[in-house]
Amino acid sequence: MNSAIDHATSPINQQLSSEGKISILRDIVRIRRFEQAALKQYTAGKMGGFLHLYNGQESVAVGTISLAGESDHIITAYRDHGHALAVGMSMNECMAELYGKATGCSKGKGGSMHFFAPDKNYWGGHGIVAGQTPLGAGLAYGLKYQGLKGACLCYLGDGAINQGAYHESLNLAALFDLPVIYVIENNGYSMGTSQKRSSAFKSCLAERADGYNIAWDTVNGEDVYEVRAKTQVAMERAHEESRPTVLEISTYRYYGHSVADANSKKYRSPEEIKQYQEHHDPIVLWRKRLLEEGVLTEDQASEMDKEAKAEAKDAVKFAEESPFPEPKAILEDVYYEVDQGTEAGQTGKHFFND
Amino acid sequence: MRTITYRQALNEALAEELERDENVVVMGEEVAEYNGAYKVTEGLWKRFGDKRVVDTPISEAGFIGMGIGASMLGVRPVMELMFWSFAYVAFDQMINNAGCVRYMSGGKIKCPIVVRGPANGGTNVGATHSHTPENFIANTPGLKVICPATAYDAKGMMKSAIRDDDPVYVMENTKLYGESGEVPEEEYTVPLGVADVKREGTDLTIVAHGRAVITALKSAEVLAAEHGISAEVVDLRSIRPLDEETILTSVRKTNRVLLVDENKPFCAVNTQIATMIQEKAFDYLDAPILRLNAIDAPAIYSPPMEELQLPHPEVVIEKALAVCK
Incomplete structure (x- = not known):
C-alpha cells in the first residue's frame, strides 16, 4: 500500500524549500560524477586497493543525511564515498585520499574505505563488515551521556545483518535506549551472493528488529521523499524518545561489490542492471520530479551536471598534483600522546623499528 | 605505610x-x-x-x-x-x-x-x-x-x-x-613506559612482568640464600610503551640475563626483549640469554599439572643456574 502514499506531502518534505530540493539533486549528481571520475582513474591504475562504488545508491545517503542537524552523527561501512560527500566533505580531499596523497582526508592513510570528517560529525568509513555497528551504538551512547538531543545514523549493507556485532548492537541499543538509527542499505547482494542465498528472513531484513523490540520500517530508496519521510520518523523517535530504529532502504548498485569484483557480471544479468538504470535511477527520478514540480529547469539540471563533472575533473587534477606523504608520516597519527608530544607520549619506547 | x-x-x-x-x-x-x-x-x-x-x-x-x-x-x-x-x-x-x-x-x-x-x-x-x-x-x-x-x-x-x-x-x-x-594514602600515579627494578642484584638480571615478577622475586631469594647468586629483578610493568633503558642498564651491570614470562614461548613478550638485548648489549653478555615461558601447550586443567606448566621458582632457579654456570 506504501506505493499509494505520496511522501511529498509529509511535513518534513512540505518544509523542504525549492533550494533544498535542488541541493539534494546537486549532491546526488556530485556523488555520481565523483565516482565515475574515480572509476576512470582506478581503471587507469592510479590508485591502490579496492574501490567500492556507491553508484545507484546515492539517494539513500543524500536523502537521510539531508535531515541531519548539529548533534546528529553519521557512520558507515566501506562503501563510504557517497556519505562523505553528502556530509560536506570536498571532492578534492576525497579524490586525493583515493590516490594515497598527503592532501587526502586521511592524509593517504585510510584509502577508499576509510574517509573521516569528525568536524562534520562523520566517523567513517569502516572496512570490516558490521564492525561499525557497535561504534554507531557508542556514538549514540555518547550523545545520550552528554545530554545532547541527537541521533546516530549508522549505515550497513544487507550483507552485514548476519554478523554478530550487528545483533549485539541491536540488543544494546534497545536495552540502553540509544538514539541510533541502523540504516540497512539493501542493494540485494552480499558481495556476489544474493539476499536469498545469504539471509534467512520472513518478509524483509529489518523485521529482525522485532526480536529486540526495536521499531523498523522498509523504505523505497529510489524515492527521495520517501527516504526523508521515513527517516524523519526515526529521527524524531531518536530525538524525542531516545529509542533506536532499523530502516531497510531498498536500493541498487550498478557496479560490482568493488571494481575488482571479477564476477560482477555473472551473478546478475545485464538486463537487471539496465532495468534499474532506466526505471529506478535516483538521479533520473528526482530530476524528473523536480522538473514536474517546476522547481527545476532542464537547463539548470544540465548546468548542474556540467558543474559536477568539472568539479570531479578538478579533483582528479588536485589529486594528481598533490604530493604523496613523506616517509616519516608512516609513524605519525599512531598514538595521540606521541603526536602531541605529551609527557606520556615521551615516556618509554612506543615504536620498535630500531 | x-x-x-x-x-x-x-x-x-x-x-x-x-x-x-x-x-x-x-x-x-x-x-x-x-x-x-x-x-x-x-x-x-x-x-x-x-x-x-x-x-x-x-x-x-x-x-x-x-x-x-x-x-x-x-x-x-x-x-x-x-x-x-x-x-x-x-x-x-x-x-x-x-x-x-x-x-x-x-x-x-x-x-x-x-x-x-x-x-x-x-x-x-x-x-x-x-x-x-x-x-x-x-x-x-x-x-x-x-x-x-x-x-x-x-x-x-x-x-x-x-x-x-x-x-x-x-x-x-x-x-x-x-x-x-x-600503597600510600595520598594521590600518586605511575607513568606507563617505565620499568621498575624490584630487587637489586649484581650477578644476573631477571626480566619479568605480571605475576612472573612475583615468581622471579621468590626465586631470587632462594638464589641468594642457597646459591650465593645476587639476582636483579626488573619488572617491565608496561609492555608497550616499553622501557628499554632500565633493562639495558641492568644487563650492562650483571652481564647475564634470564627472561621469565607467563606467555607461551612463540613470539612472547620476552622474545622481543631477547632480540633487543642482543642487538643493543651483545658485548656485555657473558652467557646466552635464556628464556622461560609457560610450557608450550594450551593451559591444562589438572591443578598440579597447571602449576608445572607455568614458570615457578624451581624452574626459574634451574634456568638461572644455567645462565650463571
Whole structure:
C-alpha cells in the first residue's frame, strides 16, 4: 500500500524549500560524477586497493543525511564515498585520499574505505563488515551521556545483518535506549551472493528488529521523499524518545561489490542492471520530479551536471598534483600522546623499528 | 605505610578517577549491582550510580565496540573484561577499531578507552579462560598494554591509563588480586613506559612482568640464600610503551640475563626483549640469554599439572643456574 502514499506531502518534505530540493539533486549528481571520475582513474591504475562504488545508491545517503542537524552523527561501512560527500566533505580531499596523497582526508592513510570528517560529525568509513555497528551504538551512547538531543545514523549493507556485532548492537541499543538509527542499505547482494542465498528472513531484513523490540520500517530508496519521510520518523523517535530504529532502504548498485569484483557480471544479468538504470535511477527520478514540480529547469539540471563533472575533473587534477606523504608520516597519527608530544607520549619506547 | 590488596588498589584507582572526571564511565559484565565478578568494582555503583557504573549484557563485541564509539565523542569508558580471554570475541573492535581508527583517519580521532581485567593462567579454569594476550596487543601499533604486578603499580598505572588519550589495555591477574602491598594514602600515579627494578642484584638480571615478577622475586631469594647468586629483578610493568633503558642498564651491570614470562614461548613478550638485548648489549653478555615461558601447550586443567606448566621458582632457579654456570 506504501506505493499509494505520496511522501511529498509529509511535513518534513512540505518544509523542504525549492533550494533544498535542488541541493539534494546537486549532491546526488556530485556523488555520481565523483565516482565515475574515480572509476576512470582506478581503471587507469592510479590508485591502490579496492574501490567500492556507491553508484545507484546515492539517494539513500543524500536523502537521510539531508535531515541531519548539529548533534546528529553519521557512520558507515566501506562503501563510504557517497556519505562523505553528502556530509560536506570536498571532492578534492576525497579524490586525493583515493590516490594515497598527503592532501587526502586521511592524509593517504585510510584509502577508499576509510574517509573521516569528525568536524562534520562523520566517523567513517569502516572496512570490516558490521564492525561499525557497535561504534554507531557508542556514538549514540555518547550523545545520550552528554545530554545532547541527537541521533546516530549508522549505515550497513544487507550483507552485514548476519554478523554478530550487528545483533549485539541491536540488543544494546534497545536495552540502553540509544538514539541510533541502523540504516540497512539493501542493494540485494552480499558481495556476489544474493539476499536469498545469504539471509534467512520472513518478509524483509529489518523485521529482525522485532526480536529486540526495536521499531523498523522498509523504505523505497529510489524515492527521495520517501527516504526523508521515513527517516524523519526515526529521527524524531531518536530525538524525542531516545529509542533506536532499523530502516531497510531498498536500493541498487550498478557496479560490482568493488571494481575488482571479477564476477560482477555473472551473478546478475545485464538486463537487471539496465532495468534499474532506466526505471529506478535516483538521479533520473528526482530530476524528473523536480522538473514536474517546476522547481527545476532542464537547463539548470544540465548546468548542474556540467558543474559536477568539472568539479570531479578538478579533483582528479588536485589529486594528481598533490604530493604523496613523506616517509616519516608512516609513524605519525599512531598514538595521540606521541603526536602531541605529551609527557606520556615521551615516556618509554612506543615504536620498535630500531 | 598502609597495606592494601591489589584488588583494593584497583578499586581506589577507579573510584578516584570516577570522582575526578565526569566523563569516566566504568562498564562491563556484573560490574555494577553484582559488585564485580572479582569484586574489583565493589561499592562503585552504590557510590556513583547508574550513569557512571554500568552493567552490560554478556556481549563483549557489542559493549566494547560501544565504548570505543562513545570514546570518539569524548566519553572515557573503562571497560571490564571478566577474563581477558573473552577479548577474543571482541577482537575486531579492539584491534581494527580502537587500534586503527586514529591512524586511518589521519589523526582526526582519538579513543581514550581502557579495557581491563584479569589475564592469567594458574586457576584451573581450562585453556579458554587462561590466555595471556599481552604479546598480541603489543604487536598492534596504536594500542598500549600494561601488566602491573603489585598493588602500588596497579593503582598508579590504572590512574595513568584512564588519563591517557590512547587506548590502554590493562592486564591484571586473579592470582594477584588478594596480594597485599604498600600503597600510600595520598594521590600518586605511575607513568606507563617505565620499568621498575624490584630487587637489586649484581650477578644476573631477571626480566619479568605480571605475576612472573612475583615468581622471579621468590626465586631470587632462594638464589641468594642457597646459591650465593645476587639476582636483579626488573619488572617491565608496561609492555608497550616499553622501557628499554632500565633493562639495558641492568644487563650492562650483571652481564647475564634470564627472561621469565607467563606467555607461551612463540613470539612472547620476552622474545622481543631477547632480540633487543642482543642487538643493543651483545658485548656485555657473558652467557646466552635464556628464556622461560609457560610450557608450550594450551593451559591444562589438572591443578598440579597447571602449576608445572607455568614458570615457578624451581624452574626459574634451574634456568638461572644455567645462565650463571
